[in-house]
Amino acid sequence: MKASLPRLLTGLVVLPAVLVLLAARLSGASASTLAAPLPNPEFDAGLATAAGEEIAYFAGGCFWGVEGVFEHVKGVKSAVSGYSGGDPAAANYDAVSGGNSGHAEAVKVVFDPKQISYGQLLKIFFTVAHDPTQLNRQGPDRGTQYRSAIFYDNAAQQQIAKKYIDQLTAAKSFPKPIVTQLVKLDVFHEAEKYHQDYMVHHPNQPYIMIHDAPKVAALKKQFAAVYRER
Numbered sequence: 001m002k003a004s005l006p007r008l009l010t011g012l013v014v015l016p017a018v019l020v021l022l023a024a025r026l027s028g029a030s031a032s033t034l035a036a037p038l039p040n041p042e043f044d045a046g047l048a049t050a051a052g053e054e055i056a057y058f059a060g061g062c063f064w065g066v067e068g069v070f071e072h073v074k075g076v077k078s079a080v081s082g083y084s085g086g087d088p089a090a091a092n093y094d095a096v097s098g099g100n101s102g103h104a105e106a107v108k109v110v111f112d113p114k115q116i117s118y119g120q121l122l123k124i125f126f127t128v129a130h131d132p133t134q135l136n137r138q139g140p141d142r143g144t145q146y147r148s149a150i151f152y153d154n155a156a157q158q159q160i161a162k163k164y165i166d167q168l169t170a171a172k173s174f175p176k177p178i179v180t181q182l183v184k185l186d187v188f189h190e191a192e193k194y195h196q197d198y199m200v201h202h203p204n205q206p207y208i209m210i211h212d213a214p215k216v217a218a219l220k221k222q223f224a225a226v227y228r229e230r
Contacts, residue, residue, distance in 0.1 A: 037127050037222045038173055043163040044119030045156060051114045053077065056121050057084060057151035057185055059104035060130025061138025065212035066107045068199035069129045069219055074226045075115030080108045081191040081198070084151050091189035099143040106151060108188050116226060118157055122150070122164050124226075126180075128218040133176040139211050148178075151185040158182065200230065 060066050063081035070079040083091045086102025095101045109121060126132055132148045152158040161182055169178055199208055199216070220227045 034127050034222075038123055038168060039171065041119035041122060041160065041164045042167055044117050044160055045113070047115070047117055048113035051112055053110055054113045054118065055153055056109040056111065056118060056157070057106055057153065057188060058109065058121075058125050058129065059084065059106040059147060059149040059151070060125065060132070061105070061141055061146045061148075062207075062211070063105040063107050063191065063195065064198040064208065065215050066125075066129050067197075068212055069124065069215050070107060070109045070121070071197075071200075071230060072216055072219055072227055073111075073116065073121070073124060073223075074228045075112045076121075077110045077112060078108075079110075081195045082106055082108060083189045083191060084185065084187065085149065085183060088187060088189070093192055093195070096145050099145055101145070103145060103189075104147050104149050105145055105191075106149070106188065108190075119160055119164065120226070122161060124219065124223060125150075126164075126168065128215050128222060132178045132180045133174050135179045147181060149181040149183055151183050151188070153185050158184070 058066055058070075067079045067081045070076050082105075083096050083101070083103040084106040085104045086096070090096065090101035091103060096103045096105065111118075111121065130138055130148060134148065136142065136144050136147050138146050138148075150157075150161045152161055165178055165180060165182070168174065199212055202208055203213070
């Protein structure tokens with residue numbers, strides 16, 4: 001459960017600006033975004049010559065915001081919230097929220113490699129979708145279910161992701177070490193229906209306004225070339 005002041009105010013439709021600022025300060029959380037985009041990956045697959053589908057899997061805190069970011073990226077066909085990395089029998093929100101399922105809240109990103117590369121998705125993930133230097137937490141959310149992780153689907157993704165993390169580490173792109181896990185995908189379990197497109201259905205929920213909407217705003221500002229409205 002996301003036990004934070006914004007979460008407790010879920011039922012409010014409109015939150016005064018002063019209360020929004022106060023809630024953000026009390027929770028110690030705002031969008032995990034950088035002032036400027038990170039460098040492009042030095043090692044990447046590049047764009048494909050023919051349209052098709054590939055899948056990437058990312059975990060970086062609450063899946064609502066990560067899903068919301070990638071749904072605004074050109075070339076992304078769909079983004080689905082779910083669970084990866086834990087006990088298949090515990091792939092449900094109640095169990096995952098308890099912190100003992102082994103799962104991370106993850107997002108399945110289906111994309112067209114002719115329009116956007118896997119490396120560019122990684123750049124967005126590290127720049128605006130979450131803070132890769134926070135261990136087992138994102139903003140007000142605490143627990144291993146909110147860990148930063150990349151679940152790679154094949155050897156090429158593993159290599160691209162590892163080299164990019166090494167590149168960012170060598171360049172000291174972040175003030176603290178990157179703690180993102182790089183893990184072979186086992187199974188992705190789609191989350192309950194009410195989690196899907198959560199930002200779309202609940203744009204005025206305080207949690208969304210404080211922690212997730214700023215990530216999409218940062219995407220629009222910093223990645224204008226690949227940003228799209230829904």
